[in-house]
Amino acid sequence: VFPPELRFGILKISNRIFNWFSSYCYFDITEIDGVNTNELYNAVQLYLSSSASITGSRVSLTRALNSSGFTYGLANNDSLVDSFNGITAYWEHVVTQRQSQTFSWRPLPDEKRGFSLKIKKKDKAYILKYYLDYVIEKANDIRRKNQDRLLYTNSRGGSLDSRGHPWESVPFKHPSTFDTLAMDPSKKTELMADLRDFADGQAFYQTTGRAWKRGYLLYGPPGTGKSSMIAAMANYLGYDIYDLELTEVNTNSELHKLLMKTTSKSIIVIEDIDCSINLSNRNKPNKKKQFETVQPEMRNAGGEDGGNSITLSGLLNFTDGLWSCCGSERIFVFTTNHIEKLDPALLRSGRMDMHIFMSYCSFPALKILLKNYLGLGEGDIEKNVLNELEEVVDEAKMTPADISEVLIKNRRNKKKAVLELLVALRVKKAEKNRIKNLIDVEEEEEEEEQEKRTLESPKEGGELVENCIKGNEELEEDLVMN
Numbered sequence: 096v097f098p099p100e101l102r103f104g105i106l107k108i109s110n111r112i113f114n115w116f117s118s119y120c121y122f123d124i125t126e127i128d129g130v131n132t133n134e135l136y137n138a139v140q141l142y143l144s145s146s147a148s149i150t151g152s153r154v155s156l157t158r159a160l161n162s163s164g165f166t167y168g169l170a171n172n173d174s175l176v177d178s179f180n181g182i183t184a185y186w187e188h189v190v191t192q193r194q195s196q197t198f199s200w201r202p203l204p205d206e207k208r209g210f211s212l213k214i215k216k217k218d219k220a221y222i223l224k225y226y227l228d229y230v231i232e233k234a235n236d237i238r239r240k241n242q243d244r245l246l247y248t249n250s251r252g253g254s255l256d257s258r259g260h261p262w263e264s265v266p267f268k269h270p271s272t273f274d275t276l277a278m279d280p281s282k283k284t285e286l287m288a289d290l291r292d293f294a295d296g297q298a299f300y301q302t303t304g305r306a307w308k309r310g311y312l313l314y315g316p317p318g319t320g321k322s323s324m325i326a327a328m329a330n331y332l333g334y335d336i337y338d339l340e341l342t343e344v345n346t347n348s349e350l351h352k353l354l355m356k357t358t359s360k361s362i363i364v365i366e367d368i369d370c371s372i373n374l375s376n377r378n379k380p381n382k383k384k385q386f387e388t389v390q391p392e393m394r395n396a397g398g399e400d401g402g403n404s405i406t407l408s409g410l411l412n413f414t415d416g417l418w419s420c421c422g423s424e425r426i427f428v429f430t431t432n433h434i435e436k437l438d439p440a441l442l443r444s445g446r447m448d449m450h451i452f453m454s455y456c457s458f459p460a461l462k463i464l465l466k467n468y469l470g471l472g473e474g475d476i477e478k479n480v481l482n483e484l485e486e487v488v489d490e491a492k493m494t495p496a497d498i499s500e501v502l503i504k505n506r507r508n509k510k511k512a513v514l515e516l517l518v519a520l521r522v523k524k525a526e527k528n529r530i531k532n533l534i535d536v537e538e539e540e541e542e543e544e545q546e547k548r549t550l551e552s553p554k555e556g557g558e559l560v561e562n563c564i565k566g567n568e569e570l571e572e573d574l575v576m577n
């Protein structure tokens with residue numbers, strides 16, 4: 096009976112009246128905004144997938160490319176209630192059929208999808224200011240967690256890929272975690288708390304005016320778990336790893352370019368830094384090499400430090416100069432087997448925030464290895480064997496890598512594995528003691544030899560006797576005075 100214009104008008108007025116009296120307001124977040132994909136829609140979808148309060152019996156499941164996990168979300172026309180700082184938000188996934196295919200450069204899906212957010216009018220300002228940012232942040236976290244970690248390397252000698260990128264990446268699937276890492280539990284807890292503080296510390300770094308980065312120096316003998324620790328850090332925080340091969344970098348500017356192409360939430364690693372490059376002289380360590388390689392007419396050219404070779408100052412700029420601040424939330428990890436070879440400039444505080452010594456296997460670390468490799472707890476091992484293991488492990492100075500080799504070899508026969516380990520530790524301890532005794536004997540002999548030579552030498556011997564007499568006279572004088 097009523098013409099469409101009139102029906103539309105009545106609907107519009109009744110909607111206005113309804114909105115006027117309603118205490119709620121609504122936001123529509125459509126999947127496609129004009130012709131572009133709406134990032135907020137994807138973020139909301141991911142965010143809601145983390146909500147445990149999905150009530151519907153139908154849940155949508157997805158698995159993204161390069162992802163090792165499933166995400167679930169609200170099914171069509173399902174709804175859920177979320178709460179944020181005491182404010183309630185009602186979400187509904189609205190799916191309708193697209194009326195007619197409108198003209199578009201890009202074919203649109205038949206369904207029109209979107210989220211409808213219903214909140215109290217009084218909460219509108221707060222929700223717009225904080226809640227949506229929180230939703231996006233959480234969605235990014237979930238995306239990162241679901242996606243495989245990537246391991247980047249620059250080992251192509253400075254050449255770029257087809258996209259002009261200097262880093263090459265592969266999926267990173269190292270299984271090492273802090274649970275599998277054998278080290279002193281208190282040290283491990285301290286490090287994990289430090290990493291968590293760093294990852295959650297955006298506000299702290301902002302208020303203190305510090306760049307959001309942290310440096311760790313891992314040092315210790317080979318096979319004590321430095322590389323495993325880096326993998327555990329990446330898996331714990333969900334960060335990608337950039338394995339920087341310094342020997343492939345020729346100039347400081349190349350180093351800067353590499354840094355600029357790293358992403359936030361990543362760990363930049365330089366392994367065996369003492370072997371990577373000659374870093375003993377901070378200013379111009381490679382001057383000689385530079386003059387050897389550069390043509391005579393080019394000798395006065397070049398930028399900082401000659402601009403033709405990587406220097407320690409270039410590396411220091413990389414870690415804590417202005418360049419280190421392009422991007423944020425980055426961790427630098429250097430590893431070395433010989434900390435004494437490193438330049439003190441690299442070790443001063445503020446540069447490497449934490450120095451972590453990866454030591455030979457201790458008893459607490461051994462217990463972790465026994466649990467992980469053989470599934471044996473303290474109660475599963477005979478008391479006297481356990482006591483002896485505790486007694487010998489420190490003196491044997493075996494690395495976790497050596498111990499895990501022994502355990503892997505016999506892992507089918509757990510009892511045998513433990514006994515073999517005990518034998519290996521005893522042998523190693525005896526070997527260490529024998530070497531120590533040999534060194535002691537050698538030192539003693541050398542001392543005796545030196546004494547003999549001194550006494551035999553007329554000049555030195557005479558001096559020694561004279562000094563003794565002088566000393567005695569002084570002593571006598573002191574006694575008389577007293």
Ligand SMILES: Nc1ncnc2c1ncn2[C@@H]1O[C@H](COP(=O)(O)OP(=O)(O)OP(=O)(O)O)[C@@H](O)[C@H]1O
Nearest residue numbers: 275276277278317318319320321322323495496499
């Ligand atoms: N602390 C540890 N906890 C658990 N496993 C370890 C530990 N240390 C070493 N391993 C085992 O030994 C292997 C070698 O260890 P890793 O490469 O991490 O040592 P590293 O200190 O980095 O050695 P290098 O200095 O030679 O690079 C690892 O694959 C791991 O299985």
